[in-house]
Structures are given as C-alpha cells and as structure tokens.
Amino acid sequence: MDTTYADSFIVEGKLSLPYQYFAGRTGSKFIISLRDSKKILGVRCNTCNKVFVPPRSTCERCFADLTQSWVELKDTGVVTGFTVIRYEEPHQPVKPPYILGMILLDGADTPFPHIVKGVPISQMKTGLRVKAVFAKKTTSTIRDIDHFLVDESQKIEIGYTYDELEIGMAATFTKTITETDVYLFAGISGDFNPMHLNEEFAKKTPFGTRIAHGALPQCLIAPVLGMKMPGLGTVALEITTRFRAPTYFGDTITARAEVVEKIEAKRWVRMALTWTNQHGKLVAEGAALVIPPTPLS
Numbered sequence: 571m572d573t574t575y576a577d578s579f580i581v582e583g584k585l586s587l588p589y590q591y592f593a594g595r596t597g598s599k600f601i602i603s604l605r606d607s608k609k610i611l612g613v614r615c616n617t618c619n620k621v622f623v624p625p626r627s628t629c630e631r632c633f634a635d636l637t638q639s640w641v642e643l644k645d646t647g648v649v650t651g652f653t654v655i656r657y658e659e660p661h662q663p664v665k666p667p668y669i670l671g672m673i674l675l676d677g678a679d680t681p682f683p684h685i686v687k688g689v690p691i692s693q694m695k696t697g698l699r700v701k702a703v704f705a706k707k708t709t710s711t712i713r714d715i716d717h718f719l720v721d722e723s724q725k726i727e728i729g730y731t732y733d734e735l736e737i738g739m740a741a742t743f744t745k746t747i748t749e750t751d752v753y754l755f756a757g758i759s760g761d762f763n764p765m766h767l768n769e770e771f772a773k774k775t776p777f778g779t780r781i782a783h784g785a786l787p788q789c790l791i792a793p794v795l796g797m798k799m800p801g802l803g804t805v806a807l808e809i810t811t812r813f814r815a816p817t818y819f820g821d822t823i824t825a826r827a828e829v830v831e832k833i834e835a836k837r838w839v840r841m842a843l844t845w846t847n848q849h850g851k852l853v854a855e856g857a858a859l860v861i862p863p864t865p866l867s
C-alpha cells in the first residue's frame with residue numbers, strides 16, 4: 571500500500587462550537603452574587619485561615635471543605651503582577667493593547683486575572699491600588715466586573731516618552747515680557763547692562779529704547795520642553811539659540827518646540843525651536859537635544 575501523501579491537499583479550517591457547562595455549586599454562587607448584588611464572594615478556610623477568591627470548594631493547603639465558609643470581599647485591591655496583551659484575536663474581551671493584571675483583593679490570599687484600566691501602559695507597574703468597576707449589563711460571567719480601575723492619586727504624571735513622540739509634534743508657551751521681568755532677570759543673572767535698565771543710555775543705542783536680555787525670552791522654551799513637549803521628566807542635553815531681533819518691554823513672546831528627529835541609537839530627540847513676537851516676527855531660532863521622560867519605577 572502506498573503510504574506517501576504527496577498529492578494530498580490540506581484545507582485549514584476552524585469550527586465554532588457553542589457549548590454549556592455547569593459552573594459548579596461554588597462557582598455558581600460566586601457568579602450569581604456578582605450578577606444580582608454586585609458582591610464579590612470568597613471562601614475562608616477555617617483551618618488555615620486562607621481566603622480564596624474566586625471561591626473553591628476545597629482548601630488547597632489542608633483539604634478542608636469550604637462550601638459553607640463564605641465571606642464578602644471589598645471591591646478594592648492591589649495589582650501583584652501584570653502583562654500587556656498586544657496581539658489581536660477574535661475572543662478577546664476588549665481591543666488590544668490592554669493590561670491584564672493579577673488582582674489581589676483586600677482581605678484575600680489568592681489573586682485572579684482581570685483587565686486593568688486608568689493608567690497608560692508605559693506607567694503600569696505592580697503595587698498599584700485598584701477598584702472594581704461593575705459592568706452596566708450583566709453577562710453572568712466574571713466580566714460582570716467590567717475592569718479594575720487604578721486609583722487616580724497614585725498616578726505619576728510624565729510627559730511624552732520616546733516611543734510616544736512623533737516627528738512634527740509641537741507645543742508653545744506665550745508670555746508678555748514686562749519691565750518687572752527685566753529687572754528681576756537682571757537680579758537673577760547679575761547682568762545690569764544699561765541697555766536693559768537705563769532708558770537714557772538705551773536711547774543712544776541702535777535700538778533707541780531699552781530691550782530685554784536675550785536670555786529672558788530664550789528661557790521661555792524651558793516650560794515648553796520641561797512641561798509640555800516632551801514634558802514632565804525631560805532632560806535637556808543641549809540648547810542652541812541664534813538671536814534675530816530684540817525683545818522690547820511689553821512684547822509678547824511665543825516660544826515653540828517641534829520634534830524634528832528621533833535618534834534611535836540613544837533614544838534622544840532633536841527639537842527645532844523658534845521664538846516669535848506678537849507681530850509674528852522671528853525673535854530667535856535654535857535647536858534642542860533632549861532625553862524624553864522615561865516611566866518612573
């Protein structure tokens with residue numbers, strides 16, 4: 571008999587099979603309690619004191635019968651581990667990417683997996699406190715808890731990370747430069763050049779009146795880089811500036827930074843900088859090399 575199948579043509583296929591199964595007495599009570607009273611139940615072993623959520627009928631440690639030892643758990647807990655789901659397949663509860671965390675409820679000894687929301691993936695970490703958010707519509711499954719939401723107060727806000735930044739992203743900061751600013755800046759810098767402070771002296775210069783220190787409008791780029799683009803946590807490595815026009819008292823200066831290059835090898839970012847006044851005139855231009863913020867541990 572010929573046992574080679576060189577001519578066989580294989581057709582790949584998938585079957586969808588509807589099915590039912592009994593959740594068990596313990597599992598049923600857990601799901602019904604979630605569905606009808608939004609209560610998360612567990613069981614406590616009276617021998618070893620361990621609390622199991624989701625409940626089980628036998629203690630894994632001392633084999634005691636737990637079917638009569640129900641306890642109600644709080645809807646809050648802590649994330650003890652997590653993974654980020656990035657691939658996509660038809661049976662997922664939500665669209666990837668999403669965070670699947672191991673949730674240890676307060677008062678429980680066993681964690682269980684569930685969806686974590688309310689924190690950017692880049693800032694997800696173990697130890698975050700979470701609270702159950704119940705689904706609006708019941709599905710009679712563990713998804714009657716829609717997800718666990720990260721407690722807002724623990725989030726550490728950072729700016730755009732290297733991976734989040736794209737060429738062309740930009741931000742601005744605008745401020746009116748007053749005489750007060752110039753005097754304060756003279757004190758801070760020690761630069762008491764009469765061009766900035768003495769109107770009679772300044773009248774005899776090519777500008778005909780007092781002008782601000784060049785570094786005063788220049789430093790308006792700091793709130794852009796450090797607070798907006800890339801934002802909180804940014805480290806500046808290099809800032810170059812070419813001054814094009816004077817800043818007069820009362821001028822309103824807009825400092826702008828735009829991402830122009832991502833340096834993959836170092837994960838640094840180069841930004842193009844401009845400073846313009848209220849007439850749209852270019853006061854200065856330059857470039858910055860920065861390390862964008864990295865997620866804090």
Ligand SMILES: [Zn+2]
Nearest residue numbers: 615618629632
């Ligand atoms: Zn036990």
